[in-house]
Amino acid sequence: MRKFLLLLLMLPLIVTAAPYNRNEARPVNDVVFGQIESVRYITQQEVINSQRNGWETLLGGVVGGLIGNQFGGGTGREVATAVGAVAGAGIAHNRQQGQTVIEYRLVEVLIKTDQGKLIDVIQDVDQTSVFNRGDNVRILYFNDGVRVDKEF
Structure with a gap:
């Protein structure tokens, strides 16, 4: 039951935040531009029994x-x-017998696209790209996930 709950909690992380290195070239399936409506920094904790x-x-x-x-x-x-x-x-x-807690720092970004759609993305926090309400961003769609970056 615990494994099922952990998998259920991690599903948004797995679906939306694919491993992504900023210095890595990857093929992009689609790019959508928009503006940030709201930003929320969250954490996800995973408890591991030693x-x-x-x-x-x-x-x-x-x-x-x-x-x-x-x-x-x-x-x-x-x-x-x-x-x-x-x-x-x-x-x-x-x-x-002890427990180790691993804390993942995530950011939830709600974006209104140029076409008027609302898209919510949860991804890992990147200190080089801090999001604020009103920032113009691009949503990059890959085969294995989605990534939001500031539009420059």
Whole structure:
């Protein structure tokens, strides 16, 4: 269910914001000119559970076992070693479980074309091309997406 929701949230990003390098020549299918009606900067967060390989848990178990081995004598020492190993592994395992948040900075641009249509595009933020209401822009249509640039 989470994967479906994540895919659903990322669909506008996938459909409208194709990877695009400004210094890359690409064939353009169509160019439409217009003027920006509104600009909205948004973020999209993706939470990723950290997945480590378990070496930290193993090391925690070994260290816990060594510490537990320092207590008691005979059978008590064996029990203390086992309890220390389990506790050390549990602490290390719980410590390593974490989440990483990746934040995508996006801009949503509503454009009124020269033909009078309204087109909404969501794309990644480019600091070299900051949009403002009233800017003249061009909408570039590619095989794999759309890109908005300022008209120069």
